[in-house]
Amino acid sequence: MxxxxxxxxxxxxxxxxxxxxxxxxxxxxxxxxxxxxxxxxxxxxxxxxxxxxxxxxxxxxxxxxxxxxxxxxxxxxxxxxxxxxxxxxxxxxxxxxxxxxxxxxxxxxxxxxxxxxxxxxxxxxxxxxxxxxxxxxxxxxxxxxxxxxxxxxxxxxxxxxxxxxPEFSNWYWVVAYSGISLSTAKMRALLPDQYDKATSIAFGQKLAAFVDACYRQDEQQALSVLTDELAEPYRAPHIPGFLAAKAALADLGAEAVGISGSGPTLFAVCRDSQSAERAHHYLNHCYLANARGFAHVCRLxxxxxxxxxxx
Known part of the structure; x- marks a missing residue:
């Protein structure tokens, strides 16, 4: 060809x-x-x-x-x-x-x-x-x-x-890139070399619970464990506007909010299009730092x- x-x-x-x-x-x-x-x-x-x-x-x-x-x-x-x-x-x-x-x-x-x-x-x-x-x-x-x-x-x-x-077909994934660039290698360097036993156990439990929930199509369980035990506590303070946006998006109906990869893009999971549009509107007006930033309502x-x- x-x-x-x-x-x-x-x-x-x-x-x-x-x-x-x-x-x-x-x-x-x-x-x-x-x-x-x-x-x-x-x-x-x-x-x-x-x-x-x-x-x-x-x-x-x-x-x-x-x-x-x-x-x-x-x-x-x-x-x-x-x-x-x-x-x-x-x-x-x-x-x-x-x-x-x-x-x-x-x-x-x-x-x-x-x-x-x-x-x-x-x-x-x-x-x-x-x-x-x-x-x-x-x-x-x-x-x-x-x-x-x-x-x-x-x-x-x-x-x-x-x-x-297995997917949750009704979920919307709202993502917003602020417009700034963060080095993956540098963001990984923020993480500790070792984690304590309690953190490691919690990570394993939540990942296992999420996988189980996907196969059983249990939305509530999946959303309840969609949190970051390992990276977000160390990276969030280094991503401008992330913590404020996470709190605001929860008030607007987002079911879960997290860092996409190493950031600065964040994602919000919404269970209906109305909540997704509210999150999209907020991110467009309050999270983007410059003209290169963008926000999208996505599906998988x-x-x-x-x-x-x-x-």
Missing amino acids: ARVTAYAPASMGNVSVGFDLLGAALQPVDGSVLGDRVSVESAERTCLACRGPYADVLPVNEQDNIVYQAMAAYFEASGLAPVPLKLTLEKNLPVGSGLGSSASSVVAACAALNRYFDDALEPKALLHLMGQLEGKISGSVHYDNVAPSYLGGVQLMVADYARKL ASDGVIYTSEN
């Missing part, structure tokens, strides 16, 4: 209750683009073109771009002989936003390359490659962004792969990566 394009949706890491183990893919209900696209096509020489609203913050040297690096890593992992390709990255997600920006680029690149080469890597191997590439940027290998962006929905990392959890992006091909 002459050209393959893969769209990888934005994702929330952790989802409060599942630090480094739980992630969710997002799709705005109004059809807005909230994810990166990568196209792959044959070329006389290998090159990378970047465009999109956030292309201006990408590395000037194409070889420093994670999409370019994904190509080299893909050839090595698949055992295919390298051939000259043109890659085009449409960068629609802000860097350092907490919406899986680097993961979206990685997933779109790896998925497009794999489809272009007739799925030379099976899904488990491809996800492993995505995690390794994401780790080069975030500072550690974890899959809670790449797995949902690739596979869709809410993904729980188990052993060496991921499992999609259940399909993950979406492909288009041109012959």
Whole structure:
């Protein structure tokens, strides 16, 4: 085929209750683009073109771009002989936003390359490659962004792969990116090296209770444990406006509020469209710090990566 394009949706890491183990893919209900696209096509020489609203913050040297690096890593992992390709990255997600920006680029690149080469890597191997590439940027290998962006929905990392959890179909996920950028590596450095026994037990109990509630479709139980025992206590004070917004959103009917990934994006879970619109209105007017910020009412992006091909 002459050209393959893969769209990888934005994702929330952790989802409060599942630090480094739980992630969710997002799709705005109004059809807005909230994810990166990568196209792959044959070329006389290998090159990378970047465009999109956030292309201006990408590395000037194409070889420093994670999409370019994904190509080299893909050839090595698949055992295919390298051939000259043109890659085009449409960068629609802000860097350092907490919406899986680097993961979206990685997933779109790896998925497009794999489809272009007739799925030379099976899904488990491809996800492993995505995690390794994401780790080069975030500072550690974890899959809670790449797995949902690739596979869709809410993904729980188990052993060496991921499992999609049953969804609560009536939930709206309202997300707001304030417009400031936070380094994932620096936000991870705020966390303690060790946790006490009580905190560790509480984390395990709540994650287990959330997974159980998803399978039994017990909304009340799921919402009651949708809290962050490990990261939010340390990160929240470093995210401007988060604590005030969390309190206000609870008053407006949000059932749960948390930090998306490392922040500064926050998310609010609402059980009806009216509460979601109230949260959206508040965040648009009270959380955004500059013109680059945005807020969206979302559902889960259940399909993950979406492909288009041109012959």
